[in-house]
Amino acid sequence: MKANQYPWWKNLLVIGIPLIAALYAAPNLYPSDPSVQVSSSRVAIGEAERKQVEQILKLKGLGHDQVEQEGEESLLIRFADPEDQLKAADALRDALSDRFSVALHLAPATPGWLESLNAHPMNLGLDLRGGVHFLLEVDLDASISKAYTRHATDVRTLLREEEIRYRGVRVHGEEVHILARDAETLEQIEEVVKDNYFGTFDVTAGETEGQPSVIMRLTQTAHSDIRRNAISQNLITLRKRVNELGVAEPVIQQQGRTRIAVQLPGVQDTARAKEILGATATLEFRLVDEQSDPYLAAETGKVPLADELYYERDGNPVLLKRRVMLTGEHIIDASSGFDERGLPAVHITLDSDGARQFAKVTGENVKRLMGVVFIEQRSDTVVTDGETHRITRESREVINVARIQEQLSKRFQITGLDTSREARNLALLLRAGALATPMYIVEERTVGPSLGQQNIELGALSVLIGFLLVMVFMTLYYRLFGLVADLALIANLVLIVAAMSMIPGATLTLPGIAGIVLTVGMAVDANVLIFERIREELDNGNSPQASIQAGYSKALSTIADANITTLIAAIVLFAFGTGPIKGFAVTLSIGIVASMFTAIMGTRAIINRVYGTRRSPTLAV
């Protein structure tokens, strides 16, 4: 009778791997602290800022553990409860200048010795920690048509410079048509345009409405360049805006060809987030018509020819000159702060071109009133009669009327904003600049913090209960062998948690917890297969040692087949699923792989220990 013995290295693996896994799973046992992160990408944060933060918190009477320095550019302040955290964040936002961003954060409370081993707790998905997920569609058609319009203007300038006469330049869908006067100029135009737009446009001679014309069409490469640039530019803008929203650990990434996914953990004010992510803001500076009565114009609807009627935020009508003094494109920086009187203001810096223009017009109009028009464009989706349409709405509002005190140039400020929050918002939108390409929200998923917490609790509870039920059942049914399977199950759970904590980018979601629960049920399957086989072998009159041997070896290929097919389903799920579903696929796959190790090798090692060397044991199976 040959004994059932494992070589020493297998025993070592069976003991070692779960122990190491337990170490790396351990950080999850420490609850995370509600905390506030103060950071700046522009200035280093040192002792002075730290003192300032401490003072602000002391003034408000907010208790906190301590202010920790995190690298060169951020501070972390931990709080005992979330309410203090929120209050502190508000206080800090109001008191600190907007060079700093203040973000809510859940800081892991991993002890130092674990952190030195590079052990971290699992990433929690938005459905567990609360927050917003947006999916934004980048309107690439708009960026293409913008490119055509821009080039049409460009062509006009080019032909004027070359002194070639033409009838007109028009944009027809995805084509620019240059209408020629006659056959001779047609050739000239074609040549000049070909030379100047080589690689960007395919240029052909043709006819437009019966007249000779040169037709320009973007080349394939130019087309895809525009698309690529539109996406990457929007990614940059979004990163910037999100940074300034004050969110710890945001995720902004391209998804598919035309979409950008934005995840903002901990954000609750979704209206503000949407306002900032989805809107395109520009400014126009115009002179106020001080001669006419805006109230009369608003009442009668009779607006002087050179004017346009606008409204201020409080509903007062204003008549502005049609001529635009300056547009927002020339703004290179805008920051919120306070004016000389301590009232909220936005400081604006212009590019040199804009500065020149602005200096000229403001120099001519000192002491006159100037209005600032805030133009906001928003794209959205509507459904009418089952058809999906895209709409763009524009709202124009005079946000400020001020007297031009002197000639303005490169740097100046806008005052008259109600709150510092408003100043911050405006500065933020201006600074981020007009978006390269309009975007609109095609998906939103928000989970409130209370639901997130509840999801964690319920998830943990159901894992625990399912776990205990299966363990009790296995012990009753397979006695000692059942107990051994239970040990394997515990090891399996530890391995899953450790793997989820160690794999970078792996995130635990609610469906992920469901995946763990499901694996608990299925992980014992391998043991059920083995133990049933051992029983069968014993029933057939085989010796205990041979039965153990045969039970394990015969069940092996079945277990492998069964698990590989489940793994196939999990991988397909991962490839096709989004967000939370991926989380389910990940835990399911990890669970399956881990169970192969614990349920086969792990249980065998223990069974061998218990029965392996005995001559003819009575198996408690």
Place this chain on the structure above:
Amino acid sequence: MRLLPRKLALNFMGRARHAMVLSGSLLVLSIGSLLFQGLNLGVDFEGGTLIEVGYPAPVELDEIRGQLEAAGFDRAVVQHFGSAQDVLVRIKPDDRPQSELSNQVLETLRGGSQELQLRRVEYVGPQVGEELRDDGGLAMLYALGLILIYVALRFEYRFSFGAVIALVHDVILTIGFFSLTQIEFDLTVLAAILAVIGYSLNDTIVVFDRIRENFRALRRQSSIEVLNVSINQTLSRTLMTSLTTLLVLFALFFFGGEVIHAFSIALIVGVIIGTYSSIYVAGSSLLVLGVSGQDLDTTPTEDADDRP
């Protein structure tokens, strides 16, 4: 402890005809319901807005409906979710700017008599919903296709068809269950159904493995006998595993919270159907497809040599 007596010799194949009638009529019922009634697709697949809010005390739905109607949301579906304090509002896509609806609804509800807490918002644009629907269908087809290939490589093409017949059977019945009960079908349910595919296959493979082994070992017996013996031998394992899996699924159903309800229902139904199909449907379909010992490589393997 044992669920079943030691030497079991139930005549499963003898009841194959009954099983076929049962499966057939369930399939007809499911497909019929899917055709005539369809699925109650959730926001994920149909697009639209879903808002869940929590109140500190139980609220009357009529009050909330009134509030919403006054604000122009007259087609909103309002229902309690889990408790009388939680309310779910659902709005189908319409001709209003879609991505802002949720904030407008929240604002409207915040104007009510009770303080409320935002629990969850889901907005899925119509085009995203359509894509998720397509991707979901594709995922299911790919999973089935890959499994078909794997089983064909490991066993034989008829086994592979047998397995896929059993799988399609399980998937249709599970989806049919959702159509009949009109429980909301969302992304998590789809994930559950893919997990059911994995699970049910797992079961079927175990039975097939034993059938293959027995075709080699019991060469003098008829196919029906071999199938019967194999199913009997694996029966206690099949039931055991289903039981442990169902135990955790019921834990998930009762303690996992409302959000995970439909998911756990899908898995519970799927596991029960999957267990039934691996006992009755998978084997019978092998018979129908005409599998016999000659089709398999019957040269004795090491496994067979081990037998006393």
